[in-house]
Amino acid sequence: MIKFLRVTGRSLEPDFQEGDFVVVSKIPLLIRPACRGDVVAFHKPPYGLLIKRVEYLTHAGALFVLGTHTASMDSLQFGPIRRQDVLGKVIGHIKKPRRE
């Protein structure tokens, strides 16, 4: 129910950077649906396992997700994410030491 993932890519910068680790779990989403601002990991064929921020929930309960980077690949391109494709919500964030 809890999983460690390593972040690759830059679409969630500056909050999440390449090499950061996140802890994701589905448990919080069983208690309360995802809401705006939550960061979730989900499966999206053919792109694989992605991580994005929830912008809003559609009427059908699907998640419209966005990156923070202007060139992000997100729901603007591939549409909302079905709830069953969500691996979990980010509940922990271990940042890679930043170079000043």
Next chain:
Amino acid sequence: MLYELVEKLDKKFGFDRARAHCDVPCGIYDPILPQIAALTVVRMIDLMAAFDKDHAEKDLAYFNTMTRYIAVKEEHAEKVKQDVRVIWGDYFKAQHIEQYPELQALTHEIMSLGSKCRQTVDREVALKLVDKLNRFAEIFWATKNVAVKRAKSPYAPALELVYPNL
């Protein structure tokens, strides 16, 4: 401290990767783009040399045309570097480098030659860039199990390029 610990766990257990990628993984890569850009660099050097020889008077028109040649040379030498960086970073994987250990040094040499082509008007350097890109293309197509052929480009400067033999 915590990061180092988790990183060690990642090395041991291999956590999944969560992609926060920006670009579409389209899978379309072709070294012909930097190869043609390198030909353009050679062509610009040739045009610059010929134009300079034919125009004794260094007037405004001369500088205007010469500047345009230089700008195109700059742009295409940089394009070589950009396109090769994308193939190097996005297409080539660890197993390719293992299979072709020269890739590392070859890519670095292309970067250096690309810079040299911007800094100078040395035709020999530009020719070497074309030559290294041909080798880069040979390796690229070999990783895709696509046979290659060598043929002269059907336009000036008519240099030999490596093409996929489709």
